[in-house]
Amino acid sequence: MAVHDDCKLKFLELKAKRTYRFIVFKIEEKQKQVVVEKLGEPTQSYEDFTASLPADECRYAVYDFDFVTEENCQKSRIFFIAWSPDTSRVRSKMIYASSKDRFKRELDGIQVELQATDPTEVGLDVIKSRAN
Template sequence: MANAASGMAVRDECKLKFLELKAKRNYRFIIFKIEQQEVVVEKLGQPDETYEDFTGSLPADECRYAVFDFDFITDENCQKSKIFFIAWSPDISKVRSKMVYASSKDRFKRELDGIQFELQATDPSEMSFDIVKARAF
């Protein structure tokens, strides 16, 4: 379970909730945090929540991982969805926290099968709605 490189474990609930987001669309987003050497689910966004609700749920001064199910309509009028993985590492968060999140990210991301895009952000402008939309198309 724990990764030798980072010593980080991933709670089963993280994978289960991600599968529900991916397959059943029960959630719009999931925010994960590292707590006592383990990645845990911090918040589940309901299907009717918006991208603004999601970004507002991220702490301004602490690192997090998140997945967001981005719905959009293509130019051909097709309903589509892309799952984004976001590594949130604000400039003002503690250096140790940034290091722990950075060293554990790839292993954690591998646990979540079905991520289509990844964003790394150190401030909200780096993951604006327009950036996410541009990446999805």
């Protein structure tokens, strides 16, 4: 599975310049490559992000999560989320699962990885607990 250059470019912009809050990636089966499907503006919320994940299709996503530590320090973590809902097609789940590690290696700077099959597994509470 090829990775479109745009994926790496946009990820670098998120990581270095914080141009985006999140990026949703989609595998284009016909072209056999991962492409950028949606970019989230820095002002968009976590709810906007979860709303952009399709209910019955797999996706990869990157989310830049800002939080404050117990010591009152402002921090941020870059999450990689492998979204694979139970209702998605088996073939799709297999393609996403088998391409995940290679795709993740292309995105240098991911700090936390999450595998999610339903919205509760990408709840804000889960993100907060994994961030620390």
